Amino acid sequence: MYKGGKIIAALIIFVAFLTFPIFYNLGKANAGPDVPVVQQTATTQCVEPAEYMRANHMQLLNKWRDSFVQQGKTEYVNSQGKTFEISLQSCLQCHSTGTVPNAGGASIPASNTGGVSNPALNTSDQFCVSCHNYASVKPTCWSCHSGPEGATK
Amino acid sequence: MKALYSFLAVIVLILIATLGVNVANMSSVFGIIVPYLAFVVFVGGFVYRVIKWGKSPVPFRIPTTCGQQKSLPWIKQSKIENPTSALGVIVRMALEILFFRSLFRNTKTELKEGPYGPQLAYGSAKWLWFGSLVFHWSFLIIVIRHLRLFIEPVPFFVQMLDGLDGMLQIGLPPIYLTDLFFVVAVTFLFLRRILIPRVKYISLPADYFPLFMIFSIAVSGILMRYFYKVDIIAIKEFAIGLAQFHPVIPQGIGVIFYVHIFLVSVLFAYFPLSKLMHMGGIFLSPTRNMISNNRMVRHINPWNPVLEVHTYEHYEDEFREKMKKVGLPVEKE
Numbered sequence: 001m002y003k004g005g006k007i008i009a010a011l012i013i014f015v016a017f018l019t020f021p022i023f024y025n026l027g028k029a030n031a032g033p034d035v036p037v038v039q040q041t042a043t044t045q046c047v048e049p050a051e052y053m054r055a056n057h058m059q060l061l062n063k064w065r066d067s068f069v070q071q072g073k074t075e076y077v078n079s080q081g082k083t084f085e086i087s088l089q090s091c092l093q094c095h096s097t098g099t100v101p102n103a104g105g106a107s108i109p110a111s112n113t114g115g116v117s118n119p120a121l122n123t124s125d126q127f128c129v130s131c132h133n134y135a136s137v138k139p140t141c142w143s144c145h146s147g148p149e150g151a152t153k
Numbered sequence: 154m155k156a157l158y159s160f161l162a163v164i165v166l167i168l169i170a171t172l173g174v175n176v177a178n179m180s181s182v183f184g185i186i187v188p189y190l191a192f193v194v195f196v197g198g199f200v201y202r203v204i205k206w207g208k209s210p211v212p213f214r215i216p217t218t219c220g221q222q223k224s225l226p227w228i229k230q231s232k233i234e235n236p237t238s239a240l241g242v243i244v245r246m247a248l249e250i251l252f253f254r255s256l257f258r259n260t261k262t263e264l265k266e267g268p269y270g271p272q273l274a275y276g277s278a279k280w281l282w283f284g285s286l287v288f289h290w291s292f293l294i295i296v297i298r299h300l301r302l303f304i305e306p307v308p309f310f311v312q313m314l315d316g317l318d319g320m321l322q323i324g325l326p327p328i329y330l331t332d333l334f335f336v337v338a339v340t341f342l343f344l345r346r347i348l349i350p351r352v353k354y355i356s357l358p359a360d361y362f363p364l365f366m367i368f369s370i371a372v373s374g375i376l377m378r379y380f381y382k383v384d385i386i387a388i389k390e391f392a393i394g395l396a397q398f399h400p401v402i403p404q405g406i407g408v409i410f411y412v413h414i415f416l417v418s419v420l421f422a423y424f425p426l427s428k429l430m431h432m433g434g435i436f437l438s439p440t441r442n443m444i445s446n447n448r449m450v451r452h453i454n455p456w457n458p459v460l461e462v463h464t465y466e467h468y469e470d471e472f473r474e475k476m477k478k479v480g481l482p483v484e485k486e
Contacts, residue, residue, distance in 0.1 A: 001204065001207040003211065004207060007204070010203075014199070018192075018195075018196060020300075020304075025303075025305070025396045026397075030399065032386060033386060054384070059325055062325050131386055133306075135302075135385045136312055137326070
């Protein structure tokens with residue numbers, strides 16, 4: 001080879017970049033996020049079905065914000081005709097506590113890697129945090145609203 | 154026609170993934186076996202091709218005409234375009250790789266009607282440069298952003314990039330700027346090929362195929378993010394499982410995820426066999442990556458045969474007696 005040293009060094013760097021996730025995850029448990037606890041009683045019911053909420057909660061929150069702030073509506077009628085007060089407190093009644101370490105899920109290694117210590121993310125143990133940290137999605141709710149700890153009063 | 158073949162090929166690939174997962178129930182094939190195979194083919198093929206290129210002899214230094222070569226002291230040398238130092242070469246390569254310096258020099262040639270008949274006119278043509286720049290940078294950012302699905306905890310630089318990319322906070326989930334730029338740029342690169350007759354004439358199926366593939370990958374990704382919401386937590390667990398060699402097929406993931414991952418796998422496997430290898434090849438551009446020191450340093454042609462040198466001294470040692478006999482002058486007695 002001509003200039004073999006440089007070419008092979010560059011290839012090693014390239015392969016190192018490609019295999020970065022393999023080495024980064026090496027020896028860590030693939031536990032998934034901690035499972036948030038829903039403080040649900042027999043009578044309470046979520047605004048929309050859980051499947052829908054999982055996929056579209058952010059859009060529902062945006063819709064709530066717009067209808068409250070721009071149209072002055074204070075109530076939301078869901079797909080089953082049930083009425084809810086448009087307020088974050090409606091959510092936080094049930095979805096306000098912390099998490100328990102993940103014990104189930106698709107892949108079940110023993111231990112849980114826990115939360116992320118990262119300045120960009122919320123490090124509290126509130127409901128939203130574990131999944132949002134896991135997917136690296138930072139909700140903008142708390143840049144205006146006061147934190148969810150007020151909800152438990 | 155050539156574009157149509159490539160388009161049909163991509164459609165067939167999408168159908169294979171859809172039918173394979175939905176009808177044949179082979180989600181572990183499309184989710185696990187195909188990605189692993191593609192990764193091996195990609196890394197192996199890439200390394201193989203670069204090493205093969207590395208075995209070709211390096212040609213004599215090619216001083217490029219786009220910059221003044223080092224000459225007399227009162228002539229100003231263009232230190233980046235025609236470098237005589239390693240640093241100059243590094244800067245020149247960086248400009249080439251990061252900002253496509255050569256493409257920036259792209260010109261267009263036209264025949265225009267002048268006062269005395271047709272006139273040849275040259276002009277600057279920056280759209281291709283700009284389109285490729287947007288395309289490649291968006292692609293890079295999108296690839297880095299995908300790291301958030303492969304590693305846990307997510308490093309700060311990935312989060313920062315993610316935040317910057319969605320900084321306009323349009324809609325929820327926030328629209329990534331690179332998603333928009335990427336689709337626009339791919340569309341531009343494609344339209345350029347079919348709308349400019351000269352470019353269309355030289356375009357091959359191998360030019361259209363990657364464009365269609367990349368476009369389909371982008372669209373399937375955008376659909377998954379904004380329209381058919383997929384379970385991101387399950388997908389991340391699956392992706393980390395792949396990286397840890399303990400893949401578990403997630404339950405209840407839509408077929409669009411398999412289409413996305415299958416197209417990505419095919420693109421990766423196709424990579425070393427195709428023009429996409431310019432990713433590695435650009436580093437080996439002979440007119441860009443060599444110091445222009447033809448006359449400052451002695452360069453030996455790498456394929457010169459090794460010849461035995463017979464100097465006059467040896468010659469005289471061999472024939473001294475005979476030379477003396479016939480009366481030829483010798484240097485040593």
